[in-house]
Structure formats: C-alpha cells, structure tokens
Amino acid sequence: MATAASSGGHQYVSVKLESPRLAALDLAPHLFGSHPVAGSWDPSKALPMERAADAIWELSSVLPSRHETMDFKLVLKPKAGSSQCIVEEGPNRPLGSGSNEVEMTDAVFKLSEKDALECKVWVETEMLSPFDLAASWKAHQENIQPSRVRGTYDVVMGADSKSRAKNDFASGLELDLEKYVVPTTPNMGSGVVYAANLTENPRFLLDTGISSNNDTIKGISHNLVKGDAPPNHYTNTMKDVDGRHAPSQEGQRAVFVDRGVGSPRFARPKNETISTSNIKQGSEAKGMPAAEGAVAAAAVADQMYGPKEDRKLVIVLVGLPARGKTFTAAKLTRYLRWLGHETKHFNVGKYRRLKHGTNQTADFFRGDNKEGVEARNEVAVLAMEDMLSWMEEGGQVGICDATNSTRNRRNMLMKMAEGKCKIIFVETICNDQDVLERNIRLKVQQSPDYAEQTDFEAGVRDFKERLAYYEKVYEPVKEGSYIKMIDMVSGNGGQLQINNISGYLPGRIVFFLVNCHLTPRPILLTRHGESLDNVRGRIGGDSSLSETGEVYSRKLASFVEKRLKSERTASIWTSTLQRTISTAHPIIGFPKVGFHL
Numbered sequence: 180m181a182t183a184a185s186s187g188g189h190q191y192v193s194v195k196l197e198s199p200r201l202a203a204l205d206l207a208p209h210l211f212g213s214h215p216v217a218g219s220w221d222p223s224k225a226l227p228m229e230r231a232a233d234a235i236w237e238l239s240s241v242l243p244s245r246h247e248t249m250d251f252k253l254v255l256k257p258k259a260g261s262s263q264c265i266v267e268e269g270p271n272r273p274l275g276s277g278s279n280e281v282e283m284t285d286a287v288f289k290l291s292e293k294d295a296l297e298c299k300v301w302v303e304t305e306m307l308s309p310f311d312l313a314a315s316w317k318a319h320q321e322n323i324q325p326s327r328v329r330g331t332y333d334v335v336m337g338a339d340s341k342s343r344a345k346n347d348f349a350s351g352l353e354l355d356l357e358k359y360v361v362p363t364t365p366n367m368g369s370g371v372v373y374a375a376n377l378t379e380n381p382r383f384l385l386d387t388g389i390s391s392n393n394d395t396i397k398g399i400s401h402n403l404v405k406g407d408a409p410p411n412h413y414t415n416t417m418k419d420v421d422g423r424h425a426p427s428q429e430g431q432r433a434v435f436v437d438r439g440v441g442s443p444r445f446a447r448p449k450n451e452t453i454s455t456s457n458i459k460q461g462s463e464a465k466g467m468p469a470a471e472g473a474v475a476a477a478a479v480a481d482q483m484y485g486p487k488e489d490r491k492l493v494i495v496l497v498g499l500p501a502r503g504k505t506f507t508a509a510k511l512t513r514y515l516r517w518l519g520h521e522t523k524h525f526n527v528g529k530y531r532r533l534k535h536g537t538n539q540t541a542d543f544f545r546g547d548n549k550e551g552v553e554a555r556n557e558v559a560v561l562a563m564e565d566m567l568s569w570m571e572e573g574g575q576v577g578i579c580d581a582t583n584s585t586r587n588r589r590n591m592l593m594k595m596a597e598g599k600c601k602i603i604f605v606e607t608i609c610n611d612q613d614v615l616e617r618n619i620r621l622k623v624q625q626s627p628d629y630a631e632q633t634d635f636e637a638g639v640r641d642f643k644e645r646l647a648y649y650e651k652v653y654e655p656v657k658e659g660s661y662i663k664m665i666d667m668v669s670g671n672g673g674q675l676q677i678n679n680i681s682g683y684l685p686g687r688i689v690f691f692l693v694n695c696h697l698t699p700r701p702i703l704l705t706r707h708g709e710s711l712d713n714v715r716g717r718i719g720g721d722s723s724l725s726e727t728g729e730v731y732s733r734k735l736a737s738f739v740e741k742r743l744k745s746e747r748t749a750s751i752w753t754s755t756l757q758r759t760i761s762t763a764h765p766i767i768g769f770p771k772v773g774f775h776l
C-alpha cells in the first residue's frame with residue numbers, strides 16, 4: 180500500500196478479512212502492529228476483529244491526524260487460548276496517513292506444514308471531514324450502532340435501536356406530559372457565580388503569578404504595582420494554539436470502534452512539541468467557539484473588509500449601580516464571542532476589590548470623597564490599560580464595565596482610546612422601583628462587597644446609600660456614540676435610543692440589545708418524528724415521516740398546546756427538511772419559521 184504525506188485530517192481505516200472456512204476453525208482473527216495502539220508487535224495485545232457477517236471479520240478506527248506510519252499484520256489467535264498464534268505469511272502491511280484508497284490482497288496463514296488458510300483482506304483508508312466525524316461521534320453518543328457503509332450522513336442504526344424507536348418514539352412523550360412539571364425560575368441566590376468574578380483578572384496580579392477568578396481571595400497585597408515581577412502568566416499553563424489545555428505527551432491514542440468514532444481528542448505525535456511561543460498572548464477566547472458557517476463567515480468578512488475603526492471596539496458601560504451593567508456586559512461578551520469576535524469583559528469593581536479590598540463602605544463612593552474618587556479612577560485606568568494592551572495583542576472587542584457615571588470619567592476613557600479604537604457607550608437606565616429593589620437585594624446577596632456582612636438589611640441600607648451618592652453626581656450620556664437601554668426589563672417593552680451608531684459590529688450589538696430580555700421563557704427542543712429513512716435504518720436524508728412519526732407529530736402538537744398555552748409570543752422553529760416541517764405541522768396557533776441549518 181502506498182503511503183502518502185499527511186494532509187492534516189483524521190483518517191478512517193477499516194480492515195476486513197473474508198474466509199468462509201475460518202468460522203469452522205477455533206481461531207479468531209486479530210490485528211497487531213508496530214504502534215502501541217496495535218500492541219507494539221506483541222500478539223497478546225493484538226486487537227480482535229469483529230464478526231461482521233458469516234464469513235467476514237472487521238476492525239475499523241479513526242486515526243489521529245498526522246499519525247506515524249504503522250506496519251501491521253493479521254494474526255489468528257486460538258479461541259481456547261492453548262495453542263500458538265498464527266501470524267500471516269509475507270511482509271508487514273504498511274499503513275500510511277493521508278491516503279484515500281481501498282486495497283485488496285490475500286492473507287495466508289500456515290495452519291500446519293500441509294495446510295494453509297487463504298483469506299481475502301481489504302484495507303480501506305479514507306480521510307474524514309469534520310462533518311463525517313461529527314456525525315459518527317453523534318451517533319456514538321446516542322448509542323446507535325454506526326454504519327458499516329461509507330458515505331456522508333449515512334449513519335445506520337442497529338436492529339436494536341430500530342425496535343427501540345418503534346416502542347419509544349411517541350410513548351415517552353405521553354409519559355412526560357403526565358409528569359411534566361413547569362420549571363420554576365431559578366433561584367438567583369445561593370450557588371450562583373457572581374458574574375463580575377468571571378471577568379478578566381488585572382495584569383498587575385497576573386504579573387505576580389497570583390491568579391484567581393474570585394475577588395474575595397485573601398492574602399493579596401492591595402498595593403502591588405504594575406511591573407513588580409516579569410510577566411509569566413502565559414507560561415504557567417500549557418495550552419495549545421486553540422486555547423485548549425494541551426494533552427500530555429503520552430503517545431498517540433486511537434480508539435477502535437466501528438466507523439471510527441474514536442476519542443474526540445487525540446494526543447499530538449511525540450515529536451511535535453508545543454512551545455509557549457506558539458501561544459498567542461491573550462488567546463484564551465481565541466477562535467470561533469461555537470459559531471460556524473454563515474455567522475462565522477460574516478464575522479471574518481467583517482474583520483477583513485469592515486471599516487478599520489470597527490475592528491477594535493471598546494464598549495463602555497454607563498449607569499447607576501444595580502442597573503444590570505455587568506449582566507448586560509456578560510451577555511454581550513458571550514454573544515460577540517459566539518459571533519467569532521475576540522471579546523473580553525473587564526469589570527472595574529473586580530479591579531477595585533482586588534486592589535483595595537472588599538469592604539469599603541458607602542462612604543468610599545461619595546462624589547466628594549477625593550481619595551475614593553482617585554482610587555476608583557486609578558482602578559478604572561488599570562482596567563482600561565489592560566484592555567488596550569490586550570487589543571494591541573490581537574483582541575477585538577473590550578467591554579469596560581463600571582458605572583462610568585460622570586462626564587469626566589468618560590472623557591478620560593475616550594482620551595486613552597484615542598487613535599486606538601472606537602468607543603461606544605452603552606447606558607442602562609431603570610426607573611422601575613420594583614425592579615430596582617429586587618436588583619439591590621440581589622446585589623447584596625451576591626456581591627463580594629457584602630460577603631462578610633452578616634446583617635443582610637444593613638447591607639441593603641449600605642448599598643442604597645452608595646446608590647444615593649452616585650445619583651448625586653450621575654451625568655447621563657449625551658456625548659459620542661451611544662446606545663441607551665431604558666426600562667428594558669419592566670415588562671412594558673422599554674426603549675432603546677441610539678446615537679451615532681454605524682458599522683457591522685455596532686449594528687449587531689444594537690440588534691442583540693433590542694432582543695435582550697430578562698423574562699424567563701421556556702425553550703422546548705425535540706427531535707423529528709421517525710422518518711421513512713429511519714425505518715430503513717438510516718439517519719439523515721430528507722424523507723417524510725413514517726406512520727410512527729405521524730403519531731409522534733400529533734402527540735407533540737397536543738403537548739405543545741398544553742405546555743405553551745400561556746406563552747403568547749412563542750414560535751416554532753424547524754429546519755427546512757421535510758421530516759422536521761411535518762413533525763411541526765399539526766401544531767397550530769404559533770408562527771413557524773424554517774431555518775436552513
């Protein structure tokens with residue numbers, strides 16, 4: 180077999196052996212070879228081949244990209260384990276990487292001096308696309324026997340799953356209906372990670388090797404100055420270029436399963452080392468974690484062709500305390516990252532706590548407390564400097580999360596960003612007293628500022644006092660490019676005011692904020708009903724529903740009607756494939772949207 184140079188993808192390998200005579204012998208075919216995965220030429224570690232049909236045995240796997248060349252041989256092992264193994268005659272079989280081919284040869288096993296067993300052997304190799312891998316992996320996860328027939332989207336369900344499908348497709352749903360309990364709104368109290376804790380860590384701490392996502396950590400000197408120690412925060416953790424933790428160099432692994440659904444993460448070849456110079460600084464959020472296809476393409480196009488100033492953007496939050504700034508910033512960060520933009524969230528409150536400790540009283544936030552104002556400005560500068568440095572290193576969108584409640588403060592930030600990036604202010608305004616009261620109580624419950632306050636009501640009083648000091652000096656945004664979110668959570672729709680906003684990315688941000696809401700709402704997910712292809716044992720294709728599938732769709736309609744009867748604004752989303760449209764067809768009373776997935 181020819182060996183080809185690596186082309187970088189994963190390689191599907193299937194070895195089949197055919198011998199009508201073998202079944203009658205007390206011998207089981209195995210494969211062993213030079214690679215540790217195939218036993219390093221130790222027959223006792225040879226991989227057993229599975230009986231695929233009367234006279235056919237098979238073994239298949241996905242091998243890691245750029246796997247080393249492997250030589251292998253077939254060996255017959257006695258089922259009883261007494262007599263010796265019989266290794267096939269002739270030279271080793273080489274298995275290269277990067278090739279797509281099927282090779283048919285014979286294997287000859289000397290059973291005795293006078294008796295030889297001849298078998299036909301097919302070795303099939305194929306480079307796998309990520310779609311192939313994903314489909315196989317999905318099938319594996321769902322405990323469905325993957326296909327023995329090659330072809331994209333051609334994953335075949337085993338006989339078991341077929342009967343399981345018949346019995347369970349619709350009945351499970353009825354059961355759910357009886358037992359269904361409408362989930363209550365999650366309790367935001369205990370167990371919730373305070374969103375600000377998850378934001379960026381100040382570099383002045385990282386530079387000293389201290390790193391934490393928890394700004395209540397003890398033992399941090401609050402007087403550390405920038406540059407105290409050489410930067411080492413990117414050398415501590417081994418990460419690969421995608422920002423994932425690098426696997427240990429334990430040698431290659433491959434899991435032999437049918438149609439090669441192996442371990443989704445393969446170790447790198449031994450000779451490929453990961454050096455920290457490969458790691459782009461600030462790349463934890465690198466890449467496009469979830470967005471694929473069109474969305475990612477739009478993001479890339481934006482980065483390539485968008486106006487220059489859109490490529491680096493600072494979103495400066497503005498607003499009185501407890502107006503949902505951190506909440507909005509966290510959501511926006513997740514959305515922008517999903518779109519494929521490198522985004523980081525810098526919370527000035529976290530900087531303040533790490534530099535000055537957690538227990539400042541309301542007094543610290545008084546507008547006429549010169550020391551307090553200076554201390555707050557100092558940490559705001561540190562956060563902004565960190566953000567700008569990160570942008571120079573390749574970051575695209577920085578979110579500066581603080582009250583930024585005075586014009587002076589905002590001017591200072593604009594000066595710092597001058598010529599480096601565009602600034603958009605996002606101001607959250609809330610006049611609904613009920614919402615505010617709830618927010619304040621939540622803040623006292625969650626904020627590390629009150630972690631040591633044992634008297635909850637005293638905490639609430641302190642926070643209200645802090646708020647009153649902020650109100651005295653607060654100057655709503657009237658300058659620059661801004662988006663104002665006004666009473667977006669009071670349930671009456673609210674308002675979004677925008678000024679001087681243009682460009683692809685700012686446009687996406689406006690779109691996102693318009694659609695931002697706080698009211699919990701259910702999202703129901705369902706598979707399509709059984710399709711005709713499923714009946715034939717196939718996943719995929721675009722066939723219509725089977726009878727069982729139709730029954731499922733009717734039961735689903737009755738479920739949805741009951742479950743969503745009080746959800747006035749619900750809509751039904753399907754793909755554009757027949758089986759999903761037909762599954763949703765009997766549901767009435769809700770608008771339907773078909774998405775090309």
Ligand SMILES: Nc1ncnc2c1ncn2[C@@H]1O[C@H](COP(=O)(O)OP(=O)(O)OP(=O)(O)O)[C@@H](O)[C@H]1O
Nearest residue numbers: 499500501502503504505506507607609618667668
């Ligand atoms: N647009 C909004 N208006 C009012 N409340 C909101 C809004 N968005 C989210 N909230 C609610 O406000 C609560 C407090 O939010 P958050 O901690 O984000 O406030 P904050 O403005 O960052 O406060 P602080 O300035 O004190 O850090 C959230 O738990 C959320 O329920």
Ligand SMILES: O=P(O)(O)OC[C@H]1O[C@](O)(CO)[C@@H](O)[C@@H]1O
Nearest residue numbers: 500527528531555581582583584
């Ligand atoms: O320095 P500024 O703009 O007041 O904003 C940061 C402050 O805002 C707050 O979130 C207000 O509660 C504090 O935690 C934080 O110190």
